[in-house]
Amino acid sequence: MDETPESPRARLFAEGRRLPASAARVGTPTRGPGEWSQRGPPLLPVAPSTRVVARLASAWVIAALLGVAAPAPAAERVGNVLVLYSYPWRLPINVEGDRGLHEAIRTSAERPVLVCDETLDAPRFGGPAYEAVVVKYLREKYVAKAPDVLVAVGDVALDFLLTRRTLLFPGVPIVYAGVDQKTLQSMPPLPAGVIGVPIDHTYYPTINLAFRWHPRAHRLVAVTGTSEVDRRIEAQLRAELPRVKPGVTVELLAGLPLDEILRRVAGLGQDAVVWTAGVFRDGANQSFVPRDVVAAIAAASTAPVYTSFDTLIGNGTVGGYSPSIYGIGRQAGEIVNDLLDGGAPGTLRLPRPLPQRLVVDWRQARRWEIPENAIPSEAVVKFKPPPLLEAYPNDVLVAVLVALLQTALIGWLVVEHHRRRRAEAVREVQSLELAHASRLAVAGELTASIAHEINQPLGAILSNADAADLILESPNDRRDEIRTILADIRRDDRRASEVVRQWRGLLAKHALEPRAFDLNGVVRDVESLLRAEARRRGVALRIQPAPTPAETVGDPVQIQQALINVVLNAMDAVAGLPDDRRTITVPVECVDGRVTILVRDRGHGIAPADLPRLFEPFFSTKSGGMGLGLAITRTLVESHGGRIWAENGPGEGARFHIELPAVRGHDDAPPEPA
Amino acid sequence: MSATPLVHVVDDDESFRTALLRLLREAGFEARGYGSAGEFLLRAPVERPGCLVLDLRLPGPSGLELHEALRARGSTLPVVFLTGHADVPAVVRAMKGGAVEFLTKPVEREALFEALRRALERETRQRTASGEAAALLAGWKTLTPREREVLELIAAGKHNKQIACELGIAERTVKLYRANTMAKLGVGSAAELGRMVERLRHLSEEMLTSA
Incomplete structure (x- = not known):
């Protein structure tokens, strides 16, 4: 009996006429409109209902007298609850209230509860004959399962039970739900054992809200129908109009055919807002599910549509103030619990009527450009897309993590790339600077030799000039001798210039301009540059250029410098040795696409332990050495795509190899001048 | 003992040697050039009075080494060093060894001639002194x-x-x-x-x- 709203029976009850699909496109078809509770007993006019009751009363009394047992509450058995609804089952308002009710009613092994639902299915069914059948049906159906508590949902059901109480379930307490305060006030005082929380529902807060949200609007277009319920809604609206914002023009679209209603709302401008509770029956006497009508109006309207029933929100209306139907169901359920627990109806503490709350359709609020900060924080905002993180926490987390990782990786790569490029640039400059400083340092060490190299021709020049002076003073004509002397002077002058040129070439700061050059030339230059130094140290420096050009690409000065460092190193290695061992040989070779300069000395060689560290910066075996010479040399060679390594030669001495990539395709190069 | 003193020039730089010999001869010196210490030792007529103009750096034994070897042999030939570049230790070593003068190239003519004159004077003096001593010793021996x-x-x-x-x-x-x-x-x-x-x-x- 505890049927869900989706049961076949429920569907059977919900057979109000549907709108064509096209007209109802905005709505969600599963949720129909509902008038379960909003206000007074809506569907059946009170008067006829009372008349029916009166007419049926005798029948009910007879039935009672016939001995239909009035079930007595029995704590030790299952608690039976019979819920009687006023209106069709599937009205959303019923579904929502029913959910609250059923969730609130506690059932357990100690106190099992059986909740049975019935509906009067007003206003589609009614009349004395129908009511008689219902009374008979209920009586006979519940003979074995006599209710301990009755729940009347809506004013029709309350009225029905109040008038048939003695016939049907005498003495059984009645809990009413979804009955408006104003309706109760218009009814005779309730008998003992009939309790409940009335609802407090007004329309004007919604209407005033609409004008606050649309400040430019000053026309209220209210849409109602022609049925009894429609008329009652309209009556309440009219009653509340004095409380609507002053200066608002009210247009009531009542008793029009639906098509006309839709046509009208389609022509509204920015000066209008629409309020509706839906239409149960239109001016063409067509019955509708109000929710479908609301959806059609909202779809057609060029002005925002508001409603005061939260079950109508979600199919195109912006929103409105409404009591929580679910909360009303729960309140009734709590009272049922108290009664089943043995509470006397007269002594129960009843909760206060639920306040109205604002329900807003987020999508419509966005559509009508209602600022988010205009929506009160206590409002129930529906259809607001949940934050992604809420909707898919894991997916979002993974996605964010992946994105973060990717970003971090990309960032790292970018940073690393820049760092490396900067470091390379810095190193390039530094290596240029360092190489230059190192060349200057080498030149400083070689000052004596350089001075000697220059002073030699200068000395000759001066002496020649002096000699020429003296010759000129002699009486004889010795012009030939003077000419010879002048020729010698010129030659020595060129010699001095050449020395200066060579050293300046080595020492001048210059930008790197890679070009193809012959290693043989480099070796010859180095020999020339170091000739004086070799003589000063008593070292025989023997170069052996390759028979063919040994071309590589790069900066010849840097390779010169590298070779000077290695040769000076070799000179240090042979210092203090006997004459025949103070020999350094520098052959140039071309092998397999590589060109190699070998520097071979006849010194004591390199200690095996020092070999691996030889090219490390600040590694030096000399007492006064900075340990930069060979480190710089390696940098210079490696920046030319070459490599340098040292080994101990067979027998005695050390061998330094400077190997560089050869330039190909120079077969047609002119032979190196001897 | 020949009367004319001979100036020996030991320098491996042929160009400089030629120029210097040219100058010395024009100035009235009798001069002779050598490319190395060995050449000097082989070819120099030691019996003649004179002096030696010596470069520091030479292939083979250096100027300083030649100077020291001559002294060890008892030679009194005065030495004027004339070099392209002189460092302090070399100058000290040369002067302690009894060098007359230490000059660097390029050398002013007058400075060189002055050094040569002093060297030759010393040579003469030493030769005289050593001649008297020899006579004295010869007498002593009798x-x-x-x-x-x-x-x-x-x-x-x-x-x-x-x-x-x-x-x-x-x-x-x-x-x-x-x-x-x-x-x-x-x-x-x-x-x-x-x-x-x-x-x-x-x-x-x-x-x-x-x-």
């Missing part, structure tokens, strides 16, 4: 042991009687020895004889023992 004893005592300022007494000989005999000694050494007076003995004493220990 003296008999008794004459040498008498000479020592005369130099010590003793009178004939004291000498006779000391040596246990007659005074007349002492007078005879004195006359012989003075004749052999070629001196005319006792005072001159005393100065000669003084000079003999100043001659180096080696010269005396080697003599």
Whole structure:
């Protein structure tokens, strides 16, 4: 009996006429409109209902007298609850209230509860004959399962039970739900054992809200129908109009055919807002599910549509103030619990009527450009897309993590790339600077030799000039001798210039301009540059250029410098040795696409332990050495795509190899001048 | 002993050597050039008076090494160093070794000539001194042991009687020895004889023992 709203029976009850699909496109078809509770007993006019009751009363009394047992509450058995609804089952308002009710009613092994639902299915069914059948049906159906508590949902059901109480379930307490305060006030005082929380529902807060949200609007277009319920809604609206914002023009679209209603709302401008509770029956006497009508109006309207029933929100209306139907169901359920627990109806503490709350359709609020900060924080905002993180926490987390990782990786790569490029640039400059400083340092060490190299021709020049002076003073004509002397002077002058040129070439700061050059030339230059130094140290420096050009690409000065460092190193290695061992040989070779300069000395060689560290910066075996010479040399060679390594030669001495990539395709190069 | 001094130029830079020889000859020096220490040792006529213009850096033995070797041989040939570049240790070493002057190229003519003049003067002086010493030694060698004893005592300022007494000989005999000694050494007076003995004493220990 505890049927869900989706049961076949429920569907059977919900057979109000549907709108064509096209007209109802905005709505969600599963949720129909509902008038379960909003206000007074809506569907059946009170008067006829009372008349029916009166007419049926005798029948009910007879039935009672016939001995239909009035079930007595029995704590030790299952608690039976019979819920009687006023209106069709599937009205959303019923579904929502029913959910609250059923969730609130506690059932357990100690106190099992059986909740049975019935509906009067007003206003589609009614009349004395129908009511008689219902009374008979209920009586006979519940003979074995006599209710301990009755729940009347809506004013029709309350009225029905109040008038048939003695016939049907005498003495059984009645809990009413979804009955408006104003309706109760218009009814005779309730008998003992009939309790409940009335609802407090007004329309004007919604209407005033609409004008606050649309400040430019000053026309209220209210849409109602022609049925009894429609008329009652309209009556309440009219009653509340004095409380609507002053200066608002009210247009009531009542008793029009639906098509006309839709046509009208389609022509509204920015000066209008629409309020509706839906239409149960239109001016063409067509019955509708109000929710479908609301959806059609909202779809057609060029002005925002508001409603005061939260079950109508979600199919195109912006929103409105409404009591929580679910909360009303729960309140009734709590009272049922108290009664089943043995509470006397007269002594129960009843909760206060639920306040109205604002329900807003987020999508419509966005559509009508209602600022988010205009929506009160206590409002129930529906259809607001949940934050992604809420909707898919894991997916979002993974996605964010992946994105973060990717970003971090990309960032790292970018940073690393820049760092490396900067470091390379810095190193390039530094290596240029360092190489230059190192060349200057080498030149400083070689000052004596350089001075000697220059002073030699200068000395000759001066002496020649002096000699020429003296010759000129002699009486004889010795012009030939003077000419010879002048020729010698010129030659020595060129010699001095050449020395200066060579050293300046080595020492001048210059930008790197890679070009193809012959290693043989480099070796010859180095020999020339170091000739004086070799003589000063008593070292025989023997170069052996390759028979063919040994071309590589790069900066010849840097390779010169590298070779000077290695040769000076070799000179240090042979210092203090006997004459025949103070020999350094520098052959140039071309092998397999590589060109190699070998520097071979006849010194004591390199200690095996020092070999691996030889090219490390600040590694030096000399007492006064900075340990930069060979480190710089390696940098210079490696920046030319070459490599340098040292080994101990067979027998005695050390061998330094400077190997560089050869330039190909120079077969047609002119032979190196001897 | 030839009268004309000879200037030796040892420099491996042929161009410089040529220029310098040219200048020296124009200035009236007799000069001869050598490319290395070995060439000088082989070809230089050591008997002639003269001086040596020496470069520091030479193939093979350096200028300093040649200088030191000459000194070790007892050569008194004055040396003027003339080099392209001089560092302090080299200059110190050269001057301690008795070099007349240390000049660097390019050298001013007057500075060079002045150094050469001083070198040649010294050479002459040394040669004179060493010639006198040689004569003295030669005379010393002709003296008999008794004459040498008498000479020592005369130099010590003793009178004939004291000498006779000391040596246990007659005074007349002492007078005879004195006359012989003075004749052999070629001196005319006792005072001159005393100065000669003084000079003999100043001659180096080696010269005396080697003599």
